[in-house]
Amino acid sequence: MNKYLILIIFLLSGCASQDRYVEWETQKPESFPKLTAIGYATLDAQPSKSKSQQVLMAMQASKIAAYRELAEQVYGQELSATSKVNDWMLTDDAIQASVTGIIRGAKVVKSYPAGEHYVTELELDFSQVWALYQQNNRPQTIKSVTYF
Numbered sequence: 001m002n003k004y005l006i007l008i009i010f011l012l013s014g015c016a017s018q019d020r021y022v023e024w025e026t027q028k029p030e031s032f033p034k035l036t037a038i039g040y041a042t043l044d045a046q047p048s049k050s051k052s053q054q055v056l057m058a059m060q061a062s063k064i065a066a067y068r069e070l071a072e073q074v075y076g077q078e079l080s081a082t083s084k085v086n087d088w089m090l091t092d093d094a095i096q097a098s099v100t101g102i103i104r105g106a107k108v109v110k111s112y113p114a115g116e117h118y119v120t121e122l123e124l125d126f127s128q129v130w131a132l133y134q135q136n137n138r139p140q141t142i143k144s145v146t147y148f
């Protein structure tokens with residue numbers, strides 16, 4: 001008898017979720033922060049004998065380093081560490097770091113040589129990110145529910 005009662009309740013609760021219409025409404029955040037990041041690349045470490053080619057490669061490398069810094073600020077950095085101890089002494093210690101994410105809407109504020117390095121400064125304005133994501137992904141909350 002109890003098994004049949006549980007089965008009937010289960011079937012009725014499954015039907016109840018399909019007799020409504022949910023209308024969604026987009027919620028705008030209260031504030032939009034601005035993040036900044038700086039990337040560096042050495043000129044001499046670039047694999048070219050031409051000085052102008054080294055500058056172009058360092059420009060690109062410093063921009064990528066700045067984007068990585070932005071991604072670390074937005075998504076966080078994943079760390080993986082291992083340590084080995086033998087006879088109560090540390091024999092091996094390794095740490096790996098990684099970051100994964102998509103940065104949209106960042107703009108280059110400055111890009112310039114500084115001595116032996118090339119520097120790129122980026123800015124990520126979250127009001128711009130909000131506008132971009134509104135075009136693609138519409139974050140939503142329930143505006144109203146209509147039951148039939």
